[in-house]
Amino acid sequence: MYTDKVMDHFTNPRNVGEIKQADGVGEVGNAKCGDIMRIYLQVENNIITDVKFKTFGCGAAIATSSMVTEMVKGKTIEEALEISNQAVAEALDGLPPAKMHCSNLAADALHEAIRDYHEKHK
Amino acid sequence: MKRIYFDHSATTPVHPEVVATMMEYLTDKFGNPSSVHSFGRETRKAVDEARAKVADLIGAEPNEIFFTSGGTESDNLALKGIAYANRKKGNHIITSAIEHHAILHTCEYLANQGFQITYLPVDQYGMVSVDDVRNAITDQTILISIMFANNEVGTIQPIREIGKLAREKKIFFHTDATQAVGHYPINVKEDNIDLLTMAGHKFNAPKGVGALYARRGVRLESLQQGGAHERNMRAGTENVPGIVAIGKAAEIAKRDMNEQIAHLQGLRDKLISQVLATIPHTQLNGHPTQRMPGSVNFSFHFIEGESLLLNLDLKGIAASSGSACTSGSLDPSHVLLAMGLTHEVAHGSLRITMGLGNTEEEVDYLLEVLPEIVARLRSMSPLYGA
Amino acid sequence: MKRIYFDHSATTPVHPEVVATMMEYLTDKFGNPSSVHSFGRETRKAVDEARAKVADLIGAEPNEIFFTSGGTESDNLALKGIAYANRKKGNHIITSAIEHHAILHTCEYLANQGFQITYLPVDQYGMVSVDDVRNAITDQTILISIMFANNEVGTIQPIREIGKLAREKKIFFHTDATQAVGHYPINVKEDNIDLLTMAGHKFNAPKGVGALYARRGVRLESLQQGGAHERNMRAGTENVPGIVAIGKAAEIAKRDMNEQIAHLQGLRDKLISQVLATIPHTQLNGHPTQRMPGSVNFSFHFIEGESLLLNLDLKGIAASSGSACTSGSLDPSHVLLAMGLTHEVAHGSLRITMGLGNTEEEVDYLLEVLPEIVARLRSMSPLYGA
Ligand SMILES: Cc1ncc(COP(=O)(O)O)c(C=O)c1O
Ligand SMILES: Cc1ncc(COP(=O)(O)O)c(C=O)c1O
Ligand code: FES
Numbered sequence: 079m080y081t082d083k084v085m086d087h088f089t090n091p092r093n094v095g096e097i098k099q100a101d102g103v104g105e106v107g108n109a110k111c112g113d114i115m116r117i118y119l120q121v122e123n124n125i126i127t128d129v130k131f132k133t134f135g136c137g138a139a140i141a142t143s144s145m146v147t148e149m150v151k152g153k154t155i156e157e158a159l160e161i162s163n164q165a166v167a168e169a170l171d172g173l174p175p176a177k178m179h180c181s182n183l184a185a186d187a188l189h190e191a192i193r194d195y196h197e198k199h200k
Numbered sequence: 201m202k203r204i205y206f207d208h209s210a211t212t213p214v215h216p217e218v219v220a221t222m223m224e225y226l227t228d229k230f231g232n233p234s235s236v237h238s239f240g241r242e243t244r245k246a247v248d249e250a251r252a253k254v255a256d257l258i259g260a261e262p263n264e265i266f267f268t269s270g271g272t273e274s275d276n277l278a279l280k281g282i283a284y285a286n287r288k289k290g291n292h293i294i295t296s297a298i299e300h301h302a303i304l305h306t307c308e309y310l311a312n313q314g315f316q317i318t319y320l321p322v323d324q325y326g327m328v329s330v331d332d333v334r335n336a337i338t339d340q341t342i343l344i345s346i347m348f349a350n351n352e353v354g355t356i357q358p359i360r361e362i363g364k365l366a367r368e369k370k371i372f373f374h375t376d377a378t379q380a381v382g383h384y385p386i387n388v389k390e391d392n393i394d395l396l397t398m399a400g401h402k403f404n405a406p407k408g409v410g411a412l413y414a415r416r417g418v419r420l421e422s423l424q425q426g427g428a429h430e431r432n433m434r435a436g437t438e439n440v441p442g443i444v445a446i447g448k449a450a451e452i453a454k455r456d457m458n459e460q461i462a463h464l465q466g467l468r469d470k471l472i473s474q475v476l477a478t479i480p481h482t483q484l485n486g487h488p489t490q491r492m493p494g495s496v497n498f499s500f501h502f503i504e505g506e507s508l509l510l511n512l513d514l515k516g517i518a519a520s521s522g523s524a525c526t527s528g529s530l531d532p533s534h535v536l537l538a539m540g541l542t543h544e545v546a547h548g549s550l551r552i553t554m555g556l557g558n559t560e561e562e563v564d565y566l567l568e569v570l571p572e573i574v575a576r577l578r579s580m581s582p583l584y585g586a
Numbered sequence: 587m588k589r590i591y592f593d594h595s596a597t598t599p600v601h602p603e604v605v606a607t608m609m610e611y612l613t614d615k616f617g618n619p620s621s622v623h624s625f626g627r628e629t630r631k632a633v634d635e636a637r638a639k640v641a642d643l644i645g646a647e648p649n650e651i652f653f654t655s656g657g658t659e660s661d662n663l664a665l666k667g668i669a670y671a672n673r674k675k676g677n678h679i680i681t682s683a684i685e686h687h688a689i690l691h692t693c694e695y696l697a698n699q700g701f702q703i704t705y706l707p708v709d710q711y712g713m714v715s716v717d718d719v720r721n722a723i724t725d726q727t728i729l730i731s732i733m734f735a736n737n738e739v740g741t742i743q744p745i746r747e748i749g750k751l752a753r754e755k756k757i758f759f760h761t762d763a764t765q766a767v768g769h770y771p772i773n774v775k776e777d778n779i780d781l782l783t784m785a786g787h788k789f790n791a792p793k794g795v796g797a798l799y800a801r802r803g804v805r806l807e808s809l810q811q812g813g814a815h816e817r818n819m820r821a822g823t824e825n826v827p828g829i830v831a832i833g834k835a836a837e838i839a840k841r842d843m844n845e846q847i848a849h850l851q852g853l854r855d856k857l858i859s860q861v862l863a864t865i866p867h868t869q870l871n872g873h874p875t876q877r878m879p880g881s882v883n884f885s886f887h888f889i890e891g892e893s894l895l896l897n898l899d900l901k902g903i904a905a906s907s908g909s910a911c912t913s914g915s916l917d918p919s920h921v922l923l924a925m926g927l928t929h930e931v932a933h934g935s936l937r938i939t940m941g942l943g944n945t946e947e948e949v950d951y952l953l954e955v956l957p958e959i960v961a962r963l964r965s966m967s968p969l970y971g972a
């Protein structure tokens with residue numbers, strides 16, 4: 079059902095946790111559909127120096143969350159904004175079709191966190 | 201890795217004695233029961249014997265048993281068969297909100313054909329109330345269909361009382377007993393049942409065979425046209441190996457039932473008490489006592505079912521969940537929602553259903569790995585400790 | 587006594603390789619394909635592989651194959667499924683007078699629902715004429731259903747031409763290929779077929795499994811409500827062992843087809859020529875050349891089929907007849923009557939259908955005992971020599 083990459087990120091998720099004084103926090107999803115993702119960013123000089131996530135959701139939800147944190151670390155804010163849900167799914171060698179919609183929200187959570195960062199640092 | 205199967209409500213392994221018995225009908229004895237020659241006569245005899253055994257398991261007569269391809273077909277035949285045959289008497293059907301999709305989707309289909317359906321609610325334990333059934337009856341009611349035991353939470357319904365009420369009111373009473381047959385004592389006469397659904401693969405016969413019991417005198421419209429098989433109730437060459445198998449499975453189920461119930465109840469009660477004692481923020485779903493012997497359903501708050509299942513699968517344990525994400529649908533289990541669980545709590549459900557071959561060592565292994573997995577997923581959850 | 591099976595049109599033995607392949611799915615690999623755990627994933631894979639093999643046998647795509655419980659269900663699904671989905675386009679269906687009851691009785695059922703049915707006649711060989719099909723088409727015609735090969739007399743219909751005509755007129759074309767699949771080359775694309783029925787037990791898979799091919803884009807209404815199995819076309823837990831078996835049988839049929847056809851045609855032609863040469867007052871029913879490789883049907887004038895069958899059975903030979911008395915109905919075979927046979931001659935029919943495992947020695951044995959039996963029954967007949 080899931081690719082090896084998905085299973086790898088599911089069993090050994092990278093960057094799980096919270097950042098206490100985060101520069102930006104983004105949350106998407108709702109418990110009704112079974113996915114809630116929260117992403118914490120630490121930003122220095124427009125560069126994402128640290129990122130953490132917490133996710134309530136299925137295997138795909140956890141794997142996409144983990145993957146997006148790996149993809150974004152060390153990137154500039156502009157580069158991070160370029161990352162799409164599709165790109166996250168591709169980096170995981172694909173997701174089952176039924177999972178493409180409801181679980182593939184990690185990039186949205188990232189973008190929310192960036193929006194929150196912009197709000198706080200206007 | 202040794203694998204542990206805790207998903208007997210989804211399907212069961214075929215009993216080794218059943219495999220041994222049906223083998224002959226997959227090899228030498230392959231005749232069509234409709235044929236007059238010796239190959240046909242020997243399979244006709246085998247079908248008759250199997251019918252008697254299936255009847256015996258539920259206290260019915262052999263000519264009240266009609267073989268089908270499974271639980272879904274039996275449910276369709278019962279509901280549409282009664283609805284179409286009794287159109288002139290009325291158009292109202294009573295069922296419950298926690299039925300299997302084979303009932304609920306058939307009811308939706310009948311609603312499109314002009315039938316009125318009442319979906320009774322259940323209480324927090326997944327129990328239908330007999331008073332609610334009584335209050336739902338109108339002079340148009342032709343059929344009441346309430347499942348014997350629920351497939352997700354294992355709650356056993358007050359079948360005998362509903363049957364009694366239905367009989368007083370001269371309304372046909374069907375029960376989808378797919379989860380109960382072979383695992384729990386059923387007597388269609390004492391339980392006042394007019395029609396009953398069973399599926400072989402839920403009690404250690406193979407997939408592809410089921411049966412509908414219809415009390416003598418209950419007239420049904422057949423749904424599949426063709427030859428005169430099953431006394432004109434179900435056309436199509438009989439699935440002889442499957443029928444022989446469900447017959448043998450019925451015989452074994454009757455023979456071993458008391459022993460199996462005692463064994464599974466022991467496992468079930470140990471699992472329930474230990475999990476509730478060791479894992480915080482956990483609830484048991486379904487009725488505390490009126491539940492199927494091998495059936496357990498928990499909700500672990502703050503986590504999601506599919507990730508729990510995947511983690512168990514990595515440890516070699518097969519279980520299931522009412523999470524929407526395991527089924528590819530958008531909503532979690534309609535059963536858990538009908539019992540009043542929130543979406544979140546329903547998403548975090550885990551169903552463990554035990555049966556043939558499960559041991560106390562297997563339960564102990566589950567008890568060993570489950571707390572860690574729950575703790576790990578909770579540590580990742582934005583809902584936990586927030 | 588060694589028994590000889592000459593009734594392969596009624597049902598066939600399961601191929602030993604098929605039994606061997608399906609065994610694993612009656613024992614270790616018993617998971618429900620809908621389950622997400624490893625037990626479920628391994629049976630899902632097996633179902634997918636079987637689908638590809640069945641598709642391959644008839645030149646279809648895997649997602650054009652829907653598994654059912656048998657030929658009767660596939661026929662019902664094709665006819666009602668198309669009729670209900672196309673009610674707005676028209677209400678006329680064309681079929682033939684010599685279809686199996688699974689088609690004819692379904693058509694009667696549809697006639698009761700307001701559909702118009704044309705039953706095309708056949709010639710003395712049991713052949714439908716393409717011109718008759720053309721002339722029967724009206725602007726209300728939504729479906730043409732003509733069987734590929736007849737189960738009683740073995741006549742093979744002009745399927746490709748009828749399919750071509752149907753496609754020109756934008757009418758759906760279904761063929762009940764229950765007797766042909768696995769025994770005769772079929773390519774749904776080249777043969778212009780939109781829907782095709784098959785039953786596992788007619789080509790060395792077990793009873794209880796069948797399939798319907800429906801060309802991509804052909805919309806059908808599903809007949810059985812429940813879960814989302816078979817892409818919402820057929821609810822109910824998949825009959826995994828049966829599906830694995832029909833897949834394997836399809837693979838074997840494709841592999842061995844040319845060899846089997848040559849072997850059976852040899853037996854068939856020997857049997858026909860010897861019987862006609864040695865037993866007077868005998869006729870061959872069905873087409874002299876356009877007939878199924880293993881299929882023979884004679885009428886022995888002045889005698890009755892059931893007594894013939896009983897005598898053959900006493901000699902260890904299993905065959906069948908179009909006699910009314912073998913079926914418990916009052917009229918002899920509707921197929922033989924449609925071909926213009928009188929009741930008497932139809933009553934005296936004998937169907938010998940050969941398949942897997944039949945040998946020349948067996949045919950020789952039949953040739954040895956048949957003349958005596960026919961002579962003895964004739965000597966008792968008031969019609970003979972009168
Ligand atoms: C309560 C209940 N009813 C009906 C069914 C349908 O049975 P089947 O899938 O064998 O058609 C099931 C199992 O899936 C069930 O648990
Ligand atoms: C031509 C034809 N169609 C349909 C059927 C029905 O198939 P089944 O009995 O497997 O449902 C048969 C065999 O009985 C047949 O020969
Ligand atoms: S959490 Fe529902 S599909 Fe992922």
Ligand code: FES
Pocket residue numbers: 890910911
């Ligand atoms: S000859 Fe006896 S039933 Fe027909």
